[in-house]
Amino acid sequence: MVLHLSTFHLEGGAGVAATRLHRALLRSGFDSNMLVPTVQQEENGVHGLANTKWQARKAWMRFVAERAFFLPYEKDKSVRFAFSPALIGTDIHMHPLVQQADIIHLHWINFGFLSLYSLEKLFSLGKPIVWTLHDMWTFTGGCHYSKGCENFLSHCRYCPFLARPEAYDLSFAQFERKRSMYGNAKLALVSPSHWLDNMVKNAALTQNIQAQSIPNCIDTDLFTSLDKSEIRARLNLPMDKKLVLFAGANTQDPRKGFSFFKDAIAKLNRNSMETEVLVLGKSRPENFTGFPANVHYLGKISDQQELVNAYNAADMIAVPSLEDNLPNTIMEAMACGTPVAGFNTGGIPEMIDHKVNGYVSEAGSSDSLAEGMQWIMDNNTGYSLSRLAREKVIRSYAENVIARRYEELYQSLLAR
Structure with a gap:
């Protein structure tokens, strides 16, 4: 035993x-x-x-x-x-x-x-x-x-x-x-x-x-791809926007890189407000004051099915961690077919195959993170990146x- x-x-x-x-x-x-x-x-x-x-x-x-x-x-x-x-x-x-x-x-x-x-x-x-x-x-x-x-x-x-x-x-x-x-x-x-x-x-x-x-x-039967439109309707989220997810046990932990995420979103929305944000984890409403995009705060979610729904609602997830081992958020998102843009730190580049199933950005660079998010939005046509992301999880982490x-x-x- x-x-x-x-x-x-x-x-x-x-x-x-x-x-x-x-x-x-x-x-x-x-x-x-x-x-x-x-x-x-x-x-x-x-x-x-x-x-x-x-x-x-x-x-x-x-x-x-x-x-x-x-x-x-x-x-x-x-x-x-x-x-x-x-x-x-x-x-x-x-x-x-x-x-x-x-x-x-x-x-x-x-x-x-x-x-x-x-x-x-x-x-x-x-x-x-x-x-x-x-x-x-x-x-x-x-x-x-x-x-x-x-x-x-x-x-x-x-x-x-x-x-x-x-x-x-x-x-x-x-x-x-x-x-x-x-x-x-x-x-x-x-x-x-x-x-x-x-x-x-x-x-x-x-x-x-x-x-x-x-x-x-990870349980790849639980964490799986669902109908995005159906999930967004259930969560009262916009159908015509690109939704980028940021997730962390504590969004204000400097190690999680929320400030880089905020700057990257500002760069994406410089000429339009096409991108909106989902935030998952422990935070406070005042942390989003002056944020350069509309924020949908999902709070701290402990129910596993609700977590799966959150990942499926997003077009992608950003993980700008400055130090991290093998983040569960990346594994969970990829299992749900949600591509990831993450910093080149810790175990993150082992999980994301650069420009194959996601994007590995230069650590500490909001410019590179914005480039990565834009690349995913431009290249996930027919959900090809989504499919490859899930295949990586099934092959490596099932x-x-x-x-x-x-x-x-x-x-x-x-x-x-």
């Missing part, structure tokens, strides 16, 4: 990816279970640590306590959730599911779920551990994305996320703790993108640990394809 450990169940890119893998393994006949702090809705094989209101409150208090601990260290509030000290968490090494598991599969485990001490106790069990990385935290001194800092290649110190970067600061201490822990663990690291896998193989903490790249998976690769990894670890 494999046991997945994840901070989130049905929200956040990493939580969604973990749950999708669990479901894919179950459908393939593999014995899979998942343990999360709080189950958001009942689901086969998904178990929560918090089964009472008091337990749920304690889980929330661990999150608050971990953030409060970091408060005196943070450079400013912009990095508040970009660095995890992982000093507060739950010791689950004696949990019945952990004890029963043949393989422990870690996903994103920060924000008060598992601390460094929690991980040490899990590693001490001597069981094979697969860790799917959804960002850089596993091999850094605490940051989730390094924003260009390359200290993790040698030794984290003088951390740019901290108010007082020093030779022996918080990042140095976490780096040393991880080095000690990893030396005693039966670890196999999995990166959804080759971009992240390459960093894993060069990072000082992980360069000697077994590592490979296996993408996230549940049966990814489940088989993980099963092979599990079996190889158990055979040792």
Whole structure:
């Protein structure tokens, strides 16, 4: 039996990816279970640590306590959730599911779920551990994305996320703790993108640990092409406009590149107002004041079918992320036949085949992003790009394809 450990169940890119893998393994006949702090809705094989209101409150208090601990260290509030000290968490090494598991599969485990001490106790069990990385935290001194800092290649110190970067600061201490822990663990690291896998193989903490790249998976029966006109009519969206989607868990996170998207839309609409915008995710109406196009704010959508409808309503999606691993939004959109224009960063160019099923724009350039969006609008005649985008997902990210690769990894670890 494999046991997945994840901070989130049905929200956040990493939580969604973990749950999708669990479901894919179950459908393939593999014995899979998942343990999360709080189950958001009942689901086969998904178990929560918090089964009472008091337990749920304690889980929330661990999150608050971990953030409060970091408060005196943070450079400013912009990095508040970009660095995890992982000093507060739950010791689950004696949990019945952990004890029963043949393989422990870690996903994103920060924000008060598992601390460094929690991980040490899990590693001490001597069981094979697969860790799917959804960002850089596993091999850094605490940051989730390094924003260009390359200290993790040698030794984290003088951390740019901290108010007082020093030779022996918080990042140095976490780096040393991880080095000690990893030396005693039966670890196999999995990166959804080759971009992240390459960093894993060069990072000082992980360069000697077994590592490979296996993408996230998606249910291509759920995420599929639908009748665009019918969906727009249902959502009360205009039939005669080009609709460009921007999606993100938090649209105002600078890493997601909303400012570049806004500038690119202004360039597209310089001579006409033919293009309108769909925005999906956490935001506020004032964020769209003065936006250079009519904005249809869809809000935060958790229902999967409504998410599929949103992708199908759009002519294309723009993903101008400055740092990203293997965005679920790209995979979801392409599965629905919605072409993508995205920046040439992280795992994005691995997903989009430039001028084949979408457009890879120059990172940090709103001009290039606008060119990419215009190219898709001009070249998706007869939905040829849409068809090729969906074919790429079925070939590379379908549940049966990814489940088989993980099963092979599990079996190889158990055979040792």
